[in-house]
Amino acid sequence: MTGTSLSPHDLIGLARAGWRHGATHCVACDGYHQVWGSLRAAGLNAGLASDEQGLAPQIAAALSPGAHVLVAGAADPALLDLVVRTASGMPLSILVADLCRTPLAVIDELEPYAETDVLTEQLDLTRLDHVARWDLILSHLMIAHVPAGDRVEVLKRLRRALAPGGRLILVARTVGEAARDEAADDEAAWVDRTLARLASRGVPTPGAPGEFDALLRVYAAHRTDRLWDLATPEAIAGLLTAGGFEVVEFARLARADREPGADGKARYVFVAR
Ligand SMILES: C[S@@+](CC[C@H](N)C(=O)[O-])C[C@H]1O[C@@H](n2cnc3c(N)ncnc32)[C@H](O)[C@@H]1O
Secondary structure, three states: OOOOOEOOOOHHHHHHHHHHHHHHHOOOOOOHHHHHHHHHHOOOOOOOHHHHHHHHHHHHHHOOOOOEEEEEOOOOOHHHHHHHHHHOOOOEEEEEEEOOHHHHHHHHOEOOOOOEEEEEEEOOHHHOOOOOOEEEEEEEOOHHHOOHHHHHHHHHHHHHHEEEEEEEEEEEEEOOHHHHHHHHHOHHHHHHHHHHHHHHOOOOOOOOOOHHHHHHHHHHHOHHHHOOOOOOHHHHHHHHHHOOOOEEEEEEOOEOOEOOOOOOOEEEEEEEO
16 A cells, blocks of 8 residues: 555545546456446445444454454455454554456555555455465455356465464355346346436546446446355355355344345355354
């Protein structure tokens, strides 16, 4: 983190930075990191905000002074910032890792945290080669982005990267087939609805006129790729076990904005060792 003056709570500033860095750094992201910040600023994507309350106690229980923490996959600084706030002054070393340089470049622009050393590293978790290094590994909705055939490999590598006594806190979601089909059918309507919501919530879209809309269409076309293909928390627990983890506990994250419905959409937090 080189540190400029970007606040992790300046959602419009983060959106602008993501748009700018994405133009240089995104390679095969299908618009994801460039539009992410604006969607987040409008409360329209799968961000961390609604999970904070459920996650913070789990994070607090896993932290100790001087702990080494790996954030495994980060589209924005939210998880990093939640860890720092939860630690409330406890010194920590945090590495934020992602496949794409864009969110890391945004994090590098944040104003430095007083008690926390933050590094960023562009890395592919399917090739993570750390051994017994991290007291806490955090992953929020990352695993759905990894192709199904690589997920166990990523989990095996995260397991190997855990220090003795360390913990993985992983948030993943379930979604039923009906929701996938509905999302695929709904693509054009979703783009129109999203642009209308950005406008009504006063979130400016970055770039030259029409540029954001065009990229949002690309993003929308790949939206269902990123939907989870497991229907139950037991299936996610099974993946963790296949990756060599022992699941210590798991719980559904209550969301103020949504009740679990027939579409099977829900988020779960798993604590594993
Ligand atoms: C849904 S986003 C995470 C959003 C989440 N709310 C957060 O905490 O930032 C998933 C992130 O995982 C990253 N990712 C996907 N596959 C990866 C891999 N093989 N190695 C590292 N990062 C990966 C993507 O680039 C993306 O930024």
